[in-house]
Amino acid sequence: MTEDNKAKKLTTKKTPIPEQDPAVRAKNFNEVTLGYNEEQAVAEAERCLQCKKPMCVEGCPVNVPIPAFIKAIAERDFRKAINTIKEANVLPAVCGRVCPQEIQCEQRCIVGKKNEPVGIGRLERFAADWERECGMECLLPQVAPSTGKKVAVVGAGPAGLTCAYDLAKIGHKVTVYEALHGAGGVLMYGIPEFRLPKSIVTQEVEVLKKMGVEIVTNAVIGKLITIDELMEEYDACFIGTGAGLPKFMGIDGENLNGVYSANEFLTRVNLMKAYTFPNSDTPIKVGSRVAVVGGGNVAMDAVRTALRLGAKEAIIIYRRSDEEMPARREEIHHAKEEGIRFELLTNPKRILGEDGWVTGIECVRMDLSEPDESGRRRPVEKSGSEFVIPVDIVIMSIGTGPNPLVPESTEGLATNKWGYIVADEETGRTSKEGVYAGGDIVTGSATVILAMGAGRKAAQSIQEYLLTKK
């Protein structure tokens, strides 16, 4: 007993996870974090107190039975661990890598009150990778006999893929329509290889295909086929088209050569493999000094990608302070380790250019105001503090909006004033009968796990709808 307590006391920190050395990884696109081996995973699992009333589960948007799967890892029953996770989360290999655990499960973990919380994300990833290694047979779920019902899913991001998985599992015939030439949504075109290897995403898509889901790529719904036409052919429809429309600041110089949206920059590199140019045909301007405007995950991905492409200096420009940066803490930490320069409390005023090309970015320093009624501290300009950072590439990463193609072409589909589709939070039901929606196209840019959760809830209500409909 005392022995046990001693052991617990000794491990105030998470079991360290092997990572590529910062100096090395800043020059390659291989995954940064290498993952636990069995011994490390078991050691970390043993830090869990197996709470009777586990707070971590409440912090998880899809309520993964966390203590149960951790217990299974501690007992070396990895099969049971992964099955337990999959009851609630169909993309654990993805979520273990990209979920903001520090504001979800791990933030609530009781161990985290005094010490570092249990590394729940790392353990989730371990269990998922363990299963992936044993191949396709292990990944395939049991699929119920065909119900004869057909459902169309629009958009192959985490929301659409999860919805398709759940519906196919209960025997419905699902067809996923995707605008791009590859499935995966942001997981494929946005999040870089060094954070989420593309082989994981393609494997998940393969699983869906093996389950009988048909994936139709190059199908821009609203242009090639409308939602109304889909509803003539299918019994129900789920829209998970994401929030892919890049925003710009509207400042001078934003249309100069050398200014990218983060979406374009990342799509060229990830989806189009521009980092292997000229072996792949899509070019990218590498830049020797690159400024990325923004402080979210997208900005961190863009700036670290620029560094890996060979930029001599890669800089984050963010108008608030470190604390307010919305990116995952781990990404900020990794970025700093890799030598990314942070210009915080700084906002761009205009982009300077010569002969059509970017030469610099003029910025102004900011102060944070006293908290307003909402408790938020607004950034305000410090007058006279303007200065210029010489750069040759600027990447705008200040958020995205909803793509209008589907709402525009669908009569009677209600949207809010920003153009997001209005859907019930619990059921995903929209203003059109039989049409459901979820993920970023409903909530605005959020997270993978929330998009998945929305896809899952919609699948449940589609099932109810199909059962009650005549």
Add this chain to the structure above:
Amino acid sequence: MAKILEKRLIRTPDVYYFKIDAPLISKKAQPGQFVIVRLHDQGERIPISLADINPYEGTISLIVMAVGKTTNEFVMMKEGDDILDLCGPLGKPTHIEKVSRVILVGGGFGVASLYPIARAFKASGSNVVTIMGARSHDLLVYEKEMADVSDKVIVTTDDGSKGIKGVVTAALKQEIDENGADLVLTVGPAIMMKFVSETTRPYGIHTVVSLNPIMVDGTGMCGGCRVPIGKDTKFACTDGPEFDGHLVDWNLLMSRQKTYQDEEKVSFMQWKKKHEHINIEGK
């Protein structure tokens, strides 16, 4: 995957006509729209205008001019080959309505994309005048086709080897002065569309231009195709490709088209080298 049903050389040595099996796209496509094509797994996505649409056959036609690596690879494809990715129809269709007189101005192989537009205007009961220009007579394409769907065709060549000697804008000005026009629509190189817009500006004739900035996805996701139109910045792939020519910032458009000039050269040289190699081995 989309099968190439027919391929024809329409202008020696570099402009080809392709008819492609695309039943779904052909049912939805409208004049003025385009598709995005990716030829192989390492390939880039390139936009190509619809040169014809045949919903009864379930086909679309494209006219491709070999200018760099991807378009050269494209024109080497044969009848029966499959195009890996064909995505469309993209962009907003041309706004077709009956007007008493519409002048269509095409430069080089851009004339081909005017064909379905001319046909639609003709079908609407509008009087259609086509002005087509090229450096020399052997660079003209689609003359006969355009004659079939126009009430009048005016040909210009820089060297005077056919039709009126001079540039399209001179012919355009003359045609407006003599017969007037309610609408001018132009497809071709940016520089030509710019001068067409400058020509019509003093007359206040609404002038529609079909812009061709560099694109990636074609769905509004990357913003690479953005162009300043008046006070706004628009995405050519979803808001366009057609815009009011009098509002376009032409210099910016043309400057952005050159973004990857150096990279395009590298890519094309590497491709050429590989090809010479194959040719030599083939002997």
